[in-house]
Amino acid sequence: MAQTIELEIFRYRPEQESEPTLQSYEVPYNEEWVVLDAINYIKDEIDGTLSYRWSCRMGVCGSCGMMVNGVPRLTCAAFLKEYYPRKILVEPLDGFPVERDLVTDMDMFVAKLTSVSPWIIRNEGEEKPLEEGTYLQSPGELAEYKHYSMCINCMLCYAACPVFALDTNFLGPAAIAIGQRYNMDSRDQGRDQRQEVIASHDGIWHCTLVGECSTVCPKDVDPAGAIQRAKLSSTTDYFKDLLMPWGRRT
Amino acid sequence: MSLRHDIVIVGGGGAGLRAAIAIAETDPSLSVAVVSKVYPMRSHTVAAEGGAAAVVKENDSFDDHFKDTVGGSDWLADQDAVELFVETAPAEMIQLEHWGCPWSREPDGSVAVRPFGGMNIERTWFADDKTGFHMLHALYQTSLKYSPITAYNEWFATKVLVENGRCQGVAALDLMTGKVETVLAGAVIMCTGGAGKLFPFTTNGAIKTGDGMAMAYRVGVGLKDMEFIQYHPTGLPGTGILITEAARGEGGIMVNKDGYRYLQDYDLGTPLEITDPNHPVKKSMELGPRDRLSQAFIKERDKGGTIATDHGPVVYLDIRHLGKKTINKKLPFVRELAKNYAGIDPVYVPIPVRPVVHYIMGGIDTDINGATQLPGLFAAGETACVSINGANRLGSNSLTELLVFGARAGEAAAAFATANADLDVAALEAQGADEQQRIARDFINKHGGTERIATLRREMQETMEDGGGIYRTEATLRATSEKLVELRERFANLLIEDRSLTFNTELTSALELDFMLDLALAVAHSGLARTESRGSHQRTDYPQRDDANFLKHSLAFKTEDGVRIDYKDVVITKWPPEERVYGRQAN
Ligand SMILES: Cc1cc2nc3c(=O)[nH]c(=O)nc-3n(C[C@H](O)[C@H](O)[C@H](O)COP(=O)(O)OP(=O)(O)OC[C@H]3O[C@@H](n4cnc5c(N)ncnc54)[C@H](O)[C@@H]3O)c2cc1C
Ligand code: SF4
Ligand code: FES
Numbered sequence: 001m002a003q004t005i006e007l008e009i010f011r012y013r014p015e016q017e018s019e020p021t022l023q024s025y026e027v028p029y030n031e032e033w034v035v036l037d038a039i040n041y042i043k044d045e046i047d048g049t050l051s052y053r054w055s056c057r058m059g060v061c062g063s064c065g066m067m068v069n070g071v072p073r074l075t076c077a078a079f080l081k082e083y084y085p086r087k088i089l090v091e092p093l094d095g096f097p098v099e100r101d102l103v104t105d106m107d108m109f110v111a112k113l114t115s116v117s118p119w120i121i122r123n124e125g126e127e128k129p130l131e132e133g134t135y136l137q138s139p140g141e142l143a144e145y146k147h148y149s150m151c152i153n154c155m156l157c158y159a160a161c162p163v164f165a166l167d168t169n170f171l172g173p174a175a176i177a178i179g180q181r182y183n184m185d186s187r188d189q190g191r192d193q194r195q196e197v198i199a200s201h202d203g204i205w206h207c208t209l210v211g212e213c214s215t216v217c218p219k220d221v222d223p224a225g226a227i228q229r230a231k232l233s234s235t236t237d238y239f240k241d242l243l244m245p246w247g248r249r250t
Numbered sequence: 251m252s253l254r255h256d257i258v259i260v261g262g263g264g265a266g267l268r269a270a271i272a273i274a275e276t277d278p279s280l281s282v283a284v285v286s287k288v289y290p291m292r293s294h295t296v297a298a299e300g301g302a303a304a305v306v307k308e309n310d311s312f313d314d315h316f317k318d319t320v321g322g323s324d325w326l327a328d329q330d331a332v333e334l335f336v337e338t339a340p341a342e343m344i345q346l347e348h349w350g351c352p353w354s355r356e357p358d359g360s361v362a363v364r365p366f367g368g369m370n371i372e373r374t375w376f377a378d379d380k381t382g383f384h385m386l387h388a389l390y391q392t393s394l395k396y397s398p399i400t401a402y403n404e405w406f407a408t409k410v411l412v413e414n415g416r417c418q419g420v421a422a423l424d425l426m427t428g429k430v431e432t433v434l435a436g437a438v439i440m441c442t443g444g445a446g447k448l449f450p451f452t453t454n455g456a457i458k459t460g461d462g463m464a465m466a467y468r469v470g471v472g473l474k475d476m477e478f479i480q481y482h483p484t485g486l487p488g489t490g491i492l493i494t495e496a497a498r499g500e501g502g503i504m505v506n507k508d509g510y511r512y513l514q515d516y517d518l519g520t521p522l523e524i525t526d527p528n529h530p531v532k533k534s535m536e537l538g539p540r541d542r543l544s545q546a547f548i549k550e551r552d553k554g555g556t557i558a559t560d561h562g563p564v565v566y567l568d569i570r571h572l573g574k575k576t577i578n579k580k581l582p583f584v585r586e587l588a589k590n591y592a593g594i595d596p597v598y599v600p601i602p603v604r605p606v607v608h609y610i611m612g613g614i615d616t617d618i619n620g621a622t623q624l625p626g627l628f629a630a631g632e633t634a635c636v637s638i639n640g641a642n643r644l645g646s647n648s649l650t651e652l653l654v655f656g657a658r659a660g661e662a663a664a665a666f667a668t669a670n671a672d673l674d675v676a677a678l679e680a681q682g683a684d685e686q687q688r689i690a691r692d693f694i695n696k697h698g699g700t701e702r703i704a705t706l707r708r709e710m711q712e713t714m715e716d717g718g719g720i721y722r723t724e725a726t727l728r729a730t731s732e733k734l735v736e737l738r739e740r741f742a743n744l745l746i747e748d749r750s751l752t753f754n755t756e757l758t759s760a761l762e763l764d765f766m767l768d769l770a771l772a773v774a775h776s777g778l779a780r781t782e783s784r785g786s787h788q789r790t791d792y793p794q795r796d797d798a799n800f801l802k803h804s805l806a807f808k809t810e811d812g813v814r815i816d817y818k819d820v821v822i823t824k825w826p827p828e829e830r831v832y833g834r835q836a837n
Contacts, residue, residue, distance in 0.1 A: 013750045032488060044704030048756040049748040053288075055455035058491050058587060060383055061292040077590060099426060100753040106289055106403070118391040120350040127348075134347040136359030142352060149352050149384065153291050178391070185350060 003029040005080055006087035007038055009050065011101055020098070022089075023047075029084055036064050036075040039090065039102075052102035059218060062152035065159070066102050067091040072156035072216050094159040095168070109155055112171055115197050116179035121190025141186040148181035148226055150219045157213035157223050163206055170206045171197065173213035173223030180226040183233075199234045207231075252432035252679050255400070256280040256667045257660075258420055260407045260462055261441030262290030264382070264652035265631025265659075267389040269439050272660030274396035280664055282399045283433055285422050287406040287457060287758070290390045294443055294455045295652065298382020299494035299583060300366060301374035302649035304339035307363060310371045312336045317825065319647060322368045322539050323640025324785035324830055325801065326475065328821035331618045331636045335647075335654050342653035343375055351388040352377050354580075364580075365499040366646045368539035368832075370532050372499075374646040379494050379583040382649060405431070406758055409685050410438065410465045410627065413674040417469070417626035421685040425758070428751025430689055432682030434675065436667030437626050439659050440466060440614060444632040447762075448770050449607040450711035453485055453492040462633040464765035466614045467772065471622050472805035472816065474635040476769070477777035477787045478611035480643055481720055483543035485606025486592050487561035493603055495645045497584050498536040500576065501529060502569040504543070505600070506555035512565070513538065516546035519833020524571050534833035541642040541786040542832060544605035548720050559602060566600035573597075605720060609648065611639040611786065612776070615805055620659025626666060630659035637803065640820075641785020693757050699745040703759050706744070707766070710737055714770055722777055723791045731774045735812075738767050772806040775813040780804060797827050 004026045012020035025046055027038045036054055043050050054064040057076045064075045069089050080088070096104035122128075128135060157173035164170045179198045183191045197203055207227045214224040257273055259266045262284050273282050284290065305315050315336040320327050347353055347361065354362045354376050365372040377384035393399055402422065408430065409421040419434035442462025446454025467473050483504070484493045498504070503524060506512040511521045519534035530537050547565060550556055556563035569577060569584070574597045577585055588596045613635035620628040620636075631652045638651060717730025741764065748756035782796035783789050802817040 014752050015750055043755075044702070047747070048703065048745070048759075049750070051748075051753045051755045053292075055288060055292050055294065055457045056297050057455065057489065058297060059590070060380070061288075061294070061296050061455060063288065063292045100750070103753045110289070110401075110403070113391075114394045117395070119395045120348065120392075130341050130344050130348070134344050134353075134361055137355055138359045139355050139357060141359075142355055146352060149387070150380075151387075152296075152383070153289075182350065185352075187348070187350065 005029040005038070005084055007042065008087055008089045009042070009102070010091040012098055013100055029080060031081050033080045034076050035068055035073070035078045035080060035088060035090065038080060039075065051100050060152060062154035065093050065154045065156050067094055067159065072159035074154060074156070074218050077218060093155055095161070095164050096155070096158070108168065109153065109158070112175040113153070113178060115171070116175050117190060117194050118178050118182060120182065120185065120188050121193055123189045126189065135187045137186050144186070145181045145184035147221055148177045148184065151177055151221045152219055154218065156216045156218065160212040160216040162210055162212065163208060167206070169202045171203045173227065174221070176204060176230060177221050177223040177226035180230055195234065198230055204230045204234065252434050252675065252682060253283070255283040255433065255435045257437050257439065257663050258283045258285060258433050258435040259439045259441055260285050260420060261293070261443060261631070261633070262286035262390070262401070263293030263441060263443050263631060264295035264386055264389060264649065265656040266439070266441030267393050268653050268656030269441060269630055269660035269663070270399050271389070271393055271396065272657040273664045274398050276661050276664050277668070278398055280398060280667065283402055283435065284399060285402040285405045285407055285420065285433060287404065289403045290401065291387060293386060294458055295382045295386040295649070297453070297455060297492070298385070298649055299379045299492060300496040300499070301364060301376035301381045301646045302343060302385065303366065303369065303374050303644070303646040304343040304650055305336060305373055306340055306343070306361060307371070307373065310373050314371055315339070315373060318369045319638060319644055320825055321830055322642055322644040324642055324795065325827040326640030326784060326803070326820055327638050328636065329823040329825065330821045332638050333823060334618055335638045335651065338654045339650045342650065342657065346385060346388060346653065349388050349392045351384050354378060364496060365530065365532055365537060366644070367495050367498065367537050368533060368644040374499070376496065379496050379581050385649060402433070406761065407461065407465065408689065408761060410469045411678050411681050412469050412624065413677045413681070415625065416670065417624050418673050418678055421682050423689065425753050428754060430682060430686035432679055434673050434678055436670045436673065437628060437663035439620065439663050440627070440629040440633050441631045441656065442633045444610045445766065445769055446607050446610070448711065448766055448773065449714050450708070451485070451490045451715070452607040453482060453490055454607070459762035459766050460633070460769045461762065461765045462629065463614055464768045466622065466627065466629065467768060467806070467808050469624060470807065471624050471627065472615040472807050473772050474612055474615035474803050474805055475637060475776070476612035476773045476806055477780050477804065478641050478785060479607060479718065479773070480540055480609040480611060480786050481544035481605040482540055482608035483547060483605050484567050484603040486587070487559055487564050487602055487604050489591050490606045491587055491591050492606070492608065493567060493584055493587065493601055497567060497569050497581055498530065500569070500580055501572055502536065502567055504536055505566050505568055506550055507557045508555070511535065512550045512555055513543065513546055516542070516549060517833070518542060518546065538832040539642055540645065544720055545788060547605050557602070562604060564602040564604045567603045568600040569596050570598065570600065609643055611635065611637070611641065611643055618658070619662035620655055621662055626670065628659045628663045630655045641787060689757070693746055693760055694749060694751070694754070696744065696746045699743045701740050701743045702745055703756070703763055706737055706740060707763050710734065710767060710770055714773070718773055718777055721788050721790050723789060724778065727774050727778045731771065731778065734767065734771045734774060741767060768808065772813055775815055776804045776806050779815040801827060
């Protein structure tokens, strides 16, 4: 008989079940498969009632994040061969309310993202008209924020974050990194406006610099670095304000 | 009960978001709903890699972009649309730069451009090789700034609502509650993307099931040029993951099993040495258009030049000579994807590739303002067919198209909705209630079926590839049409296991399959009726282009007993058809 691998999957249908359960499935083992392929096999061939999110299958849409053997992973980038012949436990991302099976609530993340004003902010009257062309931005200026712009909103960093686990009000790694992405962009003038949120109680100061977020991030965004940097520049702001009120960054 | 907005946009990809922002900027008093079956940043625009074309450099001109596009389309593009497209493209790209898109830069801080297939001058703007990702996130994040835009995330539109000869909203399933909601508006814009999932092997994500095309088709709107399906010549075997054309734009070469640059045998020009400073030559060899390169693969396979693998025949895309530094700088995603999904590092090993279904040139028939024949219904993006792409889209024109025609459709829909604010609310709500009942009866409460969704979907995909692939004949297309009719009958016997109202993805898979079965038949019939070869539509039984009879768009209409095909003339403003030449001088 062909080789198989066992997947144990978190199941929860709010209308039918009061408690989540684990359900086990045996699927063919294929070296080239990722965990998502195995889950798709279950849905297609064994049990059509399993619900989860996915689309691109190439690690860029950010929708397939789940806990795989306790670790937040993109299931389209986690290969069965990393686990075989052990069985694989698949659960919804930690830290977020479960809607059904492997589907968690995303609205909380969208609210956090929106709160950092993730768009280019220009001072009144300083918008460049389209006829004048693009802003100049040197490769060096681009490099300042580029890696923060690589975030695919997969939320693995939230699932790994011990602070978020205790307090979901925490703005969290990705939202702060995206706020920083705009703060560091040479075209942007909105840092002060964002600072209210980023430097608030629920923002950077909540973070205890565990660094788990950067470890699990599949896109090397380094949200921990972004938080660290935001803390530093916010401290500098504070001293500048205190010592030389005229020296404030505008 | 219903929800009321001025405009409803179905789809939160590049086209939908651009349309939404255009409306918010045109008239902030208008309320805009963006209904999307996935959170907008999951839309498949996210997967686009190579770049977006627009004339910016001194050595370039609108006329050059126009000619490349029209020639690339094998003269099936409407030239008024192409003129407007190339002229509006730069402003749209600059706008996106102002919204924060992290375009790759030259040392002096200006935007960098790269060469692309079928383009005679480098004009493709890029953000490394994650252009679509960056464009989509820039658009999405910018859209969050506008309070008149309301997002209905994870709402799956199932039906276009028509009353009194006007489109006045959609019915949409809220995935979290399982309720079908009626979202009413003076105008609707379909921005639901492509339909690559009609085929088994595609670069398209799971969500690209052509829903919007099918919804428009079902209310009598024509689908234009559906026989034109683009195969991209360089997908990874097995997964179909795309290796962007930018790899060839940067100098990558295609070789057969003997390391020979086989494209030279198929009228695509003579190769220059890779060390030659003029390599790669634009519109020649590896930088020929996608249809020609994919067709060359099949011929090379038939000649025995390909390499057999577990995932079928392949050739190699070799970028080793670019060196690690350039690869890391300009093609980092190509390296990441090849390493993760093909298990090879392209810095040291050539990448195995084969043609893969990538893009659908056809779609909802619209004019240059995105308006369809049904008043109040507009469309933009891959789901629409304006047409600037004709019989073959040029790489990097699509992302720009989303912006240009997304914005235009937004503006036109805003004007229409303002002039048509009175809605037939009671009748529309009754339609919404009927739709809720239909979904409960035909799906959620359906008992006794035996056919698995996945089985029917697989058989549909296989027959599409067999009969409607890179080369087609009357016999293959007929066989496919017959198979599709059989699958439609079997669909009535669908097995439904999931009765839950919360995030029921078995239901959405069934609805998607239902849409795709309609579209597949439209593709097959459009292909059957076009007895010529043009661009991506190659009939071995009719190998010549036939301008006398087919310099026309086909239009597929849904009827009681299948598909009716009609035609409409192509708009030619300044460049009558000529021979389509790559890699050599035209006579
Ligand atoms: C791998 C890949 C690489 C590419 N690279 C390039 C490139 O380099 N350059 C280029 O120009 N083009 C490229 N293309 C093509 C281009 O990316 C697409 O044509 C374009 O992004 C489509 O955008 P869209 O807005 O029309 O649709 P999408 O981005 O696909 O968005 C469709 C939207 O519709 C929504 N939707 C669909 N059905 C429903 C429904 N029933 N109810 C509610 N919402 C629905 C979805 O949720 C989604 O938000 C590439 C394509 C692929 C697949
Ligand atoms: S920072 Fe990394 S882990 Fe967190 S959401 Fe973004 S991509 Fe995912
Ligand atoms: S399916 Fe898109 S990131 Fe995994």
